[in-house]
Amino acid sequence: MLPPTLHNLTPGEVLAIAAKARDPFVAAAGQMQIDNNLEQELVDIYIPLAAALQRNACTHDGPLLVGINGAQGAGKSTLCRLLQTVLEQGWGRRVASLSIDDLYLTRAERRGLAKRVHPLLATRGVPGTHDVELGLRLLGALRQLRDGRRLTVPVFDKAIDDRLPKDEWRHVDGPLDVILFEGWCVGALPQPEEELSLPVNSLEREEDPDLSWRRYVNGQLREDYRRLFAELDVLIMLEVPGMENVLDWRGLQERKLASAAGQKKEHKIMDAAALRRFIMHYERLTRAMLAEMPGRADIVLKLNAGHRIDGVRINAPAPSGETRP
Numbered sequence: 001m002l003p004p005t006l007h008n009l010t011p012g013e014v015l016a017i018a019a020k021a022r023d024p025f026v027a028a029a030g031q032m033q034i035d036n037n038l039e040q041e042l043v044d045i046y047i048p049l050a051a052a053l054q055r056n057a058c059t060h061d062g063p064l065l066v067g068i069n070g071a072q073g074a075g076k077s078t079l080c081r082l083l084q085t086v087l088e089q090g091w092g093r094r095v096a097s098l099s100i101d102d103l104y105l106t107r108a109e110r111r112g113l114a115k116r117v118h119p120l121l122a123t124r125g126v127p128g129t130h131d132v133e134l135g136l137r138l139l140g141a142l143r144q145l146r147d148g149r150r151l152t153v154p155v156f157d158k159a160i161d162d163r164l165p166k167d168e169w170r171h172v173d174g175p176l177d178v179i180l181f182e183g184w185c186v187g188a189l190p191q192p193e194e195e196l197s198l199p200v201n202s203l204e205r206e207e208d209p210d211l212s213w214r215r216y217v218n219g220q221l222r223e224d225y226r227r228l229f230a231e232l233d234v235l236i237m238l239e240v241p242g243m244e245n246v247l248d249w250r251g252l253q254e255r256k257l258a259s260a261a262g263q264k265k266e267h268k269i270m271d272a273a274a275l276r277r278f279i280m281h282y283e284r285l286t287r288a289m290l291a292e293m294p295g296r297a298d299i300v301l302k303l304n305a306g307h308r309i310d311g312v313r314i315n316a317p318a319p320s321g322e323t324r325p
Helices: 011-031 039-058 076-091 107-116 132-144 202-207 212-222 224-229 243-261 272-295
Strands: 064-070 095-099 150-153 170-173 178-183 234-239 299-303 309-314
Touching: 011 039, 011 076, 039 064, 039 076, 039 178, 039 234, 039 299, 039 309, 064 076, 076 095, 076 178, 076 234, 095 132, 132 150, 132 178, 132 224, 202 212, 202 272, 212 224, 234 272, 243 272
Parallel strands: 064 178, 064 234, 095 178, 234 299
Antiparallel strands: 150 170, 299 309
């Protein structure tokens, strides 16, 4: 499905890599509770995409930083996990994944932000609720990670809506060839100021009547997040069919989270009403990205209503010397 000029593999090479990667790939999909049979996508999507990143990494100075964008529930974590598996098993590349979710401010920090700036900032998700400086330090450290060195990476637990203590963070061993950095707003641009005035849902209309929350979020994209996203070497977008799919797919994520977490008292699993309100925090920027990002992301993987990749768009890279917005 990806053009051969992007990955430069012969059909025989694809089959040879598939033979090495198939069993770990299927095992990883099973661990993520993926019901769909992805073996054909291994050949059509994952191996060609991994090959394109592998080619780029071979000529890149230091680890290749790949941003993966997609609305809530689009499948960013799945794409990262399976791409990592194929790169490691098919080419022996050393890969690390980082989610922008793991950069969320702690619950206590967000409560403080809500008091100082706007009550809606108590809810994780929008730009302004991440520790951008931590993200910049982590990406820099991952790129500098040498053989025999280990880096501790933060972990945010959505089941408790908080960052885990440091003794429960995960470890990444160096050196690295590829860093996969995924997140729902990775690579997002600020909106023109005049577009903020019309509310997109009842949450904006009733809880942000003076636009102060919208303007704060947009200002964060214009400043701190711009520095973070400027680090990306490649941007991949998982393009959902429309906003109407986001609630359904994010609901599936929540059910999987509930199944994994059990029924412990401290777990903050959302019911349907809470999830609808939660998604409203993300709606404005999600719609904005769906409108403009498919025209500028390096690779766009189009999802159909059945949550499968059924189309690919390749955008021409920026001219030499230009940087990503």
